[in-house]
Amino acid sequence: MHSDHSPSILKQCIAILHSRATSIHKLKQIHAFSIKHGVSLNNPDMGKHLLFSLVSLSAPMSYAHKIFKQIDSPNIFTWNTMIRGYAESQNPKPAMDIHRSMRSFAVEPDTHTYPFLLKAIARLITVKEGEEVHSIATKNGFGSLVFVQNGLVHMYAVCGRAESAHKLFEEMSERNLVTWNSVINGFVLNGRPNETLTLYRDMIDEQVEPDGFTLVSLLTACAELGALALGKRVHVYMSKVGLAENPHAANALLDLYSKTGNIKEAHKVFDEMKDKSVVSWTTLIVGLAMNGFGNESINLFKELERKKLTPSEITFVGVLYACSHCGLVDEGFTYLKRMKEEYKIEPRIEHHGCMVDLLGRSGHVQQAYDYIINMPLQPNAVIWRTLLGACTIHGHTGLAEFARAKLIELEPNHSGDYVLLSNLYASERRWSDVSKVREKMLANGVQKSPGHSLVELGNRVYQFVMGDTSNPQNEEIYTKLNEMTRLLRLEGYVPHVVNVLADIEEEEKETALSYHSEKIAIAFMLINTPNGMPIRVVKNLRVCADCHLAIKLVSKVYGREIVVRDRSRFHHFKDGFCSCKDYW
Secondary structure (H helix, E strand, O other), X not given: OOHHHHHHHHHHHHHHHHOOOOOHHHHHHHHHHHHXXXXXXXXXXXXXXXXXXXXXXXXXXXXXXHHHHHOOOOOHHHHHHHHHHHHOOOOOOHHHHHHHHHHHOOOOOOOOHHHHHHHHHHHHXXXXXXXXHHHHHHHOOOOOOHHHHHHHHHHHHHOOOHHHHHHHHHHOOOOOHHHHHHHHHHHHHOOOHHHHHHHHHHHHHOOOOOOHHHHHHHHHHHHHHOOHHHHHHHHHHHHHOOOOOOHHHHHHHHHHHHXXXXXXXXXXXXXXXXXXXXXXXXXXXXXXXXXXXXXXXXXXXXXXXXOOOOOOHHHHHHHHHHXXXXXXXXXXXXXXXXXXHOOOOOOOHHHHHHHHHHHHHOOOHHHHHHHHHOOOOOOOHHHHHHHHHHHHHHOOHHHHHHHHHXXXXXXXXXXXXXXXXXXXXXXOOOHHHHHHHHHXXXXXXXXXXXXXXXXXXXXXEXXXXXXXXOOOOXXXXXXXXXXXXXXXXXXXXXXXXHHOOOOOOOOOOOOOHHHOHHHHHHHHHHHHOOOOOOEEEEEOOOOOHHHHHHHHHHHHHOOOOEEEEOOOOEEEEEOOEEOOOOOO
């Protein structure tokens, strides 16, 4: 074809590139057609448009790079296209190299350069590079643009720098929904649910309408804090604005209800979901298992299989956990086998942990030990801790000491391990060994995280620690605690003193058996909520034996359902019984 036809051929090529129905295969044909008809990629328009189309279709970046290299003196649009392509690809790292070579060619950046680059850095979680880009963008005068700032807020949040993200957010003169979502999500990602809720309130005060992303972050924070009432309000809002159909938001809602022990509501959300993904099924399967509804969890799994859906490795963690909490040893092993053989899922450490727990719980402590020794993976601290817990309950001192020795190698300063071993010695009345464990703790400078319990009332989450006197209702709370103790004694309650010397889970127990954080939290809720209303407590440590016994009786005496989520599971107390069947 003669070169004088070139401009019209060029126009034709660009028109086809812009047509919506383009596929990667079609792009290659256009590329070939342009070469055949003498339209060079050196023509800035052709190269630019072809590259843009490739990146927009997520074509392999190796192909995009080849084309990029053929373009003489690419303009900023083309450089940005390459940075964006890498930022959104499987491997975002080359985005940085492209930016470096762009600067070495002294190409001036524009408003799009930094958002794409920051996206790549956020995906790589390289905060040092992020800080560098932050200062370059500021020097180049782009630091105050809202979408560059949004990119920075997101990058700091994702890289675990919630404070930096928040500081930048505070300084921004213009903020949009993306800004709010980035900073709110930053606090969620960094385990700061209280700040998340505070920011959400500010956002509503400033009349910024939340979207699906905001609500997913918010529900995640509510789930962490056990803030069910606030989560329910989010649910109402979602239904009102039509976001309840959004699969991500619906899954977050499922997770919230599961993690606040409200399994009925979780089931309802699940049943109403039009678009149930394997994530939705898995969330409910795990939720049922964690809440002590093992058989229901397994039945739901069977239904998932009948629907010909493919379970994920997390689905199997839920199923094995359910077997473990129902004492279904044989079924657990059958599921493990099916997971490997039918679904070709290689068991991870979590699956092996469930199996050790399954054997340990059902009293097969020696078999649990044998399982660990023959495991194809290196057992981690959680596995040995599970065995140590089983030894404590079933009284295997020899194996307990062996498990403890392994834990000292792996995690020498984990206070919970000292607690478990100390409990075992105390149950055998080996008081000198108990005090040795204590001395060792002191000598090794092991710090116990103080126990705290969270409850939600009104629009707030209240936190209590042992022996807490900071609440304005302090006097009423302690009067209520005394009343509780008196009524429990009438029910035949005797404080579980054997563990007092041992359970160093929460401060020194001898001084204040009746005033552990969960008991204070329950007293506070008994004062402030109407009779018959369920009480929910989220606790950061394992519930001690004495509190467990006391709460069972409180549920009976006061006629309240009490849900306690401790570090490892849920306890649903009702009419003097607990869903964990006294094994936790």
